Amino acid sequence: NAGVMQNPRHLVRRRGQEARLRCSPMKGHSHVYWYRQLPEEGLKFMVYLQKENIIDESGMPKERFSAEFPKEGPSILRIQQVVRGDSAAYFCASTGVRNIQYFGAGTRLSVL
Amino acid sequence: SQQGEEDPQALSIQEGENATMNCSYKTSINNLQWYRQNSGRGLVHLILIRSNEREKHSGRLRVTLDTSKKSSSLLITASRAADTASYFCATDGMETSGSRLTFGEGTQLTVNP
Numbered sequence: 226n227a228g229v230m231q232n233p234r235h236l237v238r239r240r241g242q243e244a245r246l247r248c249s250p251m252k253g254h255s256h257v258y259w260y261r262q263l264p265e266e267g268l269k270f271m272v273y274l275q276k277e278n279i280i281d282e283s284g285m286p287k288e289r290f291s292a293e294f295p296k297e298g299p300s301i302l303r304i305q306q307v308v309r310g311d312s313a314a315y316f317c318a319s320t321g322v323r324n325i326q327y328f329g330a331g332t333r334l335s336v337l
Numbered sequence: 338s339q340q341g342e343e344d345p346q347a348l349s350i351q352e353g354e355n356a357t358m359n360c361s362y363k364t365s366i367n368n369l370q371w372y373r374q375n376s377g378r379g380l381v382h383l384i385l386i387r388s389n390e391r392e393k394h395s396g397r398l399r400v401t402l403d404t405s406k407k408s409s410s411l412l413i414t415a416s417r418a419a420d421t422a423s424y425f426c427a428t429d430g431m432e433t434s435g436s437r438l439t440f441g442e443g444t445q446l447t448v449n450p
Binding site: 229256258260266267268269270273281316318320325326327328329330331333 | 370372377378379380381382385425427436437438439440441442443
């Protein structure tokens with residue numbers, strides 16, 4: 226399957242734990258975007274990365290959130306010391322030509 | 338208000354009818370795209386229209402763009418129950434970096450068999 230792969234699909238964490246969300250872009254894509262979706266809302270941009278570079282992190286909360294896209298391996302969105310308000314669906318997208326973003330199935334984070 | 342607002346928020350129609358969803362935005366754009374999201378799933382790209390285009394068709398989908406009014410519409414003709422989903426417009430603007438997309442809040446479409 227050459228699509229955008231996200232794992233895990235569902236993640237349950239207790240308050241104060243760390244959440245690590247992974248995204249493998251489509252084959253041949255080197256640009257990755259992370260978005261967050263709260264229930265009944267649209268997607269909100271978080272961060273845009275290329276291999277080994279953060280291009281735009283203007284949508285990332287100032288604390289506890291970080292993202293990376295190493296030379297080898299998937300992109301990682303890391304949330305430290307999770308709180309209930311972090312519960313959401315987190316989507317990753319990668320781009321090819323014409324700025325069309327191809328989305329993964331998302332990771333649904335539930336913080337207890 | 339937010340960049341990328343769809344209306345209506347929810348739309349319920351009978352199978353075979355046409356569904357029209359509207360989207361407004363605030364800043365200048367390069368492209369406007371429409372995506373579909375089934376409940377609990379990821380987004381599927383439907384159609385992209387460039388800022389210099391006024392209308393585009395793809396199968397049963399018709400998208401219009403009016404840059405003077407900063408608005409777009411998505412028309413689904415001869416709807417089917419399987420069209421039931423949320424529909425989002427998304428813009429990539431001249432003022433934002435790369436292909437970062439700004440999404441509206443979506444229209445929840447229900448097509449009743």
